[in-house]
Amino acid sequence: MTEADSLTPVKPTESELLVVTGMSGAGRSTAANALEDHGWYVVENLPPQMLGTLTELVARMPQSIPKLAVVIDVRSKELFNDIKAALAGLRAAGVNYRVLFLDADDAVLVRRFEQGRRPHPLQGDGRILDGIAAERDVLKEMKYASDIVVDTTDLNVHALATAVTELFSESGPIVLRLNVMSFGFKYGLPVDANFVADVRFIPNPHWVPQLRPQTGLDEPVREYVLAAAGAGDFVSRYVHALVPVLDGYRRENKHYATIAVGCTGGKHRSVAVTEEIAKRLAQLPGVQVAAHHRDLGRE
Structure with a gap:
């Protein structure tokens, strides 16, 4: 079997179960609406103890509900603490599922709660930040074990809906989606990156006068x-090294990864290398690739 053959997708024959959770204010409702728009049967605010029962019902009618999304929040810490047992029960019963976790920076979450004039469900008599800290503590293991983590810090409701659409709009489960992102180190590391490559070893076109105003999307650069x-x-070896990783992701039922490529400002080197890596990864069977340039256009 060749490396390319090992990436050939296997079509599932059962219903698809997606558990949607994450930080309050990070966009669970928006994600749920987007999923409904693309044919998912969505159940919101389900107590974890009922997850097994609901899944059993759906398993009896897979043709009627081929795609089930269950949104679980942390408004009751006591109920949420049972989610690990509920998910373990699903796995023991042979039910395949994925977990989508939505997150955002604390400052953004605070602003969203203030704009909505709502208290955080766990803040009690304290501040919104107290509630956020308590929620992060409850969710930390869940986030680590999630299959897909989407950071919504820089996403409005429309951008988040688009992101969910790109992830889950196809009929049948997603095989493997890769987001190859360029960025500038001086603007900080992408918080949702699974891999980070540093291409600052390449001479910087910034110091070539005729190339400085151009970007990595321009052919001369x-x-x-x-x-x-x-x-x-570097590009050839990096893509080659990713092949067994992508194959492993599929075995572990992970379907989404972000590969970040950084240079100093995110304008020249990282953009050009990102485009080349994305082009080569897109040649692998069973892989869908999108290239994004986080810091292109920033001063």
Whole structure:
């Protein structure tokens, strides 16, 4: 079997179960609405103890409800603490599921609660930040074990709906979606990156006067970057190294990953290398790739 053959998707024959959870204010309701728009049967605010019962009912009629999304929140810590047992029970019963976790920076969550004039469900007599801290503590293991983590810090409701659509709009489960993202180190690391590559070893086009105003999307910059010593070899080896990782993701039922490629400002080197890596990854069977440039256009 070749590396390419090992990435060939296997079509499932059973209902698809998605558990949607995450931080309050991070966009669970928006995600639920987007899923409904694309044919998912969505059940919101389900107590974890009822997860097994609901799944059993759906299993009896897989043709009627082929795609079930269950939204679980943390408004009751006592109920939420049972979710690990509920998910373990599903796994023991042979039910395949995935977990989508929505997160956002504390400052953004505070602003969203203040704009909505709502208290945080766990803040009690304290501040919104107290509720957020308590919720993070309850959810930390859940986030670590999730299959897909989407950071909504920089997403409005429309952008989040689009992201969910890109992830879950297809009929049948997603095989493997890769988001290859360029960024500038001076603006900080992407919080949702599964892999981070540093291409600052490549000579910077910023110091070439005729290239400085252009970006990594322009052919002269692309040629300059990829022709640099070691650049082409790096791209080839990096993509080659990712093949067994992607195969492992599929075995572990993970279907989404973000690969971040950084240079100093996110304008030249990382953009050109991101486009090249995305192009090569897209040639692998069973993989869908999108390239994004987080910091392109920033001063």
